[in-house]
Amino acid sequence: MFKKITPKTKDDDVAHALNAALRCLTRREYSRIELIKKLNLRYTKNATDAAVKKCVENKWQSDERYAQTLFNHIVNQCYGPRKLMLEASKKGLSQSYYQEYLEETDWTEIAVKFLKKRLEVREYTFEEQQKILASVARRGFSNSSCISALQRFLSEE
Known part of the structure; x- marks a missing residue:
């Protein structure tokens, strides 16, 4: 009735692991x-380590490039520094x-950009302002950035 699941053996071929790594990195x-x-899902630890080492040596994989890509994504989606660290x-x-990205970025400006995308400029009650602050804080901004962003946003009437 049910198909019996047998555990697959992991491939020990470094060339196959390298090929799989390159396929991943091209995407x-x-x-x-x-x-x-x-890679550890399909290949042995030795094959995985050798493939990743070759990728790093040839600069096909770079944690610095990945950090830059992640930072750009976080900023473009209007998330804060806590989201980046997470x-x-x-x-x-x-x-x-x-x-370096954490120190050089004006996070308040990004929070203001988020508010401009989501809200219209008008008078907000105290309760509405609290909800707005909570919304900005949930996106990973510090309390000081949230407050200064809301003040800057409301002063741009």
């Missing part, structure tokens, strides 16, 4: 940890790759 950027996790840690990036 989009991957962090090194993310690529290792993906996503980077999920993907296995060390803080050294994105620390």
Whole structure:
């Protein structure tokens, strides 16, 4: 009635693992940890490590490039620094790759951009302002950035 599931054996061929890694990297950027996790599903640890090492040596995979791509995505979607740190840690990036972006970016301006996309400029009650602040904070902005962004947004009437 039910098909019996047998565990597949993992491939030990480095060339196959490298080919799979290159197929992945042609579609989009991957962090090194993310690529290792993906390859470990079908290939042995030795094959995966050798393939990823070759990708890094030939600069086909770069955590710096991945951090730049992640940063651009976060900023374009109007998320804050906390979201960037969360996503980077999920993907296995060390803080050294994105620390520069955190320091150089005007996060308040990004929060104002988010408010301009979502709201119309008008008078808001105190309760409405609290909801707006909560909405901006949920996107990963600090409390000070949220408050200054709302003040700047409301003053642009």
